[in-house]
Amino acid sequence: MNLIACHECDLVNRIPPLPRRAAARCVRCGGVLLRAKPDSVDRTIALTLAGIVLFLVACSFPFLSMENAGIVQETALFTGIYNLYKQKMVPLATLVLITCVLVPLAQMLGLLYVMIPLKRNRPARHTARVFRIYLHLKPWGLMEVYLIGILVALVKLGKMATIVPGLSVIAFGLLVFVLAGAYTALDPHLVWERLGGKS
Template sequence: MSSRIACHECDLLQIIPALPEKASARCVRCGAVLYRRKPNSINRTLAWTFTGLIFFVLANCLPFLAMKSGGFVQETKLVTGIIQLFKQGLPGVSALVMLTCVIFPLLDMAGTLYVLLPLKLNRAPRGAPRVFRLIQHIRLWGMVEIFMLGILVALVKLAKMAEIIPGLALYSFIALMFAIAAAANNLDSHLIWEKLGRKI
């Protein structure tokens, strides 16, 4: 199975044959590398996605922050924080945190598993191209997570009235972002499109 790709250097559209692992295809006109097949892409992406799911559960179940003032400790979970932001008249921020910290990572990982697990067994799930395109759109929001983390750090520093202790969920969330980034880095979207094209 072959596919078409445009050279990013000279825009020449050319057909790329199915490549073995670690092989790369170069442009016939200018020699630029068009595509390099990532080694063991599906297994590695799946492994990082499962790792991400574990950290996702931890990030949502464990206390995110603990506020300590005068011997009184109050623990806050991510979900409680989102509800608090909403109650304090910040529905926009509340929704942004909800989307970037809960909805997008979950959709990203669920979508990746939905497409890749059947592909590993040489099957194409229903609606796979649409789901795969959705994941790639969600990934564009990946940077927002880092932005959110910056806001969180700023909030922690600003909150002077109480001592704030970062909880295990905060570290799990950071680990989750790394796992998602590693999954994205190992995902060979060209290979996935090629496989989807063959099965559907």
């Protein structure tokens, strides 16, 4: 049994475990409090695993190749961050490294740590703590911003040189959507419920 405050009228409602595809509504104003997400655990795990594969591809294949006057220059995902360091923009390089590489990786690993044992109904020892960290990390994953930055740079550089997007940039773009999908599939109420309300 969960307690949820209504977003519309602030009334605190008691919510029993929801059946598949059901939604809980506020008893006073009828506002939707909670919607059951079918196969939430399986879909979250599948999308996160896909995310890990895409992450590995994004880290190991060429990001972009640039051709100008017969000279081809190939860059990798980490080249941009390394170049920022070299140009003495250390805080910016650190920020990009944290928000675009470390946070997404930590989120995916944390989510797998929480969800895989949960699927077998035997939560891992630090599930509650790891899940809370995952939820706090969410606003710090800024891969979308990085992706937009890349697209803008592509359009601008496209006038000066021939730009060929590498496998890495495609994987990186897909990763943004896959991670958003994993977050949408995730049902935090279900996680806390399976943990026996140890929130």
